[in-house]
Amino acid sequence: xxxxxxxNPFHNGHVYQINKIKEKYKDSLIIVVMSSSFxxxxxxxxxxxxxxxxxCLENNIDLVIELPYVFSSQSSDTFAFGAVSILNNLNVDIxxxxxxxxxxxxxxxxxxxxxxxxxxxNLVKKYIDEGNNYPTSTNKxxxxxxxxxxxxxxxxxxxxxxxxxxxxxxxxNIEII
Numbered sequence: 001x002x003x004x005x006x007x008n009p010f011h012n013g014h015v016y017q018i019n020k021i022k023e024k025y026k027d028s029l030i031i032v033v034m035s036s037s038f039x040x041x042x043x044x045x046x047x048x049x050x051x052x053x054x055x056c057l058e059n060n061i062d063l064v065i066e067l068p069y070v071f072s073s074q075s076s077d078t079f080a081f082g083a084v085s086i087l088n089n090l091n092v093d094i095x096x097x098x099x100x101x102x103x104x105x106x107x108x109x110x111x112x113x114x115x116x117x118x119x120x121x122n123l124v125k126k127y128i129d130e131g132n133n134y135p136t137s138t139n140k141x142x143x144x145x146x147x148x149x150x151x152x153x154x155x156x157x158x159x160x161x162x163x164x165x166x167x168x169x170x171x172x173n174i175e176i177i
Contacts, residue, residue: 035072
């Protein structure tokens with residue numbers, strides 16, 4: 001089972017996710033692909049990568065892999081590309097996500113809309129040209145095309161993971177916690 005994380009900081013929600021995975025998939029290994037001492041926004045992490053790794057291992061993670069800085073400090077799509085590629089090369093069967101909505105169908109619909117709907121990019125560009133930032137423009141375009149809004153950070157990142165699984169044509173399932 002793969003988890004992609006920053007653990008900045010590691011908190012009770014992360015412990016809950018790990019415990020739920022261990023409970024449901026008793027004999028599986030949990031592999032975490034984790035950003036290093038820097039976050040996705042390029043800021044310093046609250047804890048260095050060695051301390052975060054030690055915390056992971058103390059909390060039933062079997063293997064910790066560092067997501068290289070060239071992926072971990074980029075946009076959510078680049079972050080997801082690097083993480084999903086690593087987990088795929090390690091032959092994970094499932095990637096587990098923390099989610100505010102826990103709505104798998106909605107997240108897949110939004111990911112597929114971004115990949116397959118030719119109007120999506122034009123709408124994003126239109127909203128950017130109107131002065132909106134990229135996340136707001138993306139959300140507005142998705143709402144126009146699907147009637148769904150996504151503003152929560154985990155769900156936004158989860159859409160990027162799902163898009164990468166689809167784009168890389170990988171047989172990886174997702175487990176939303």
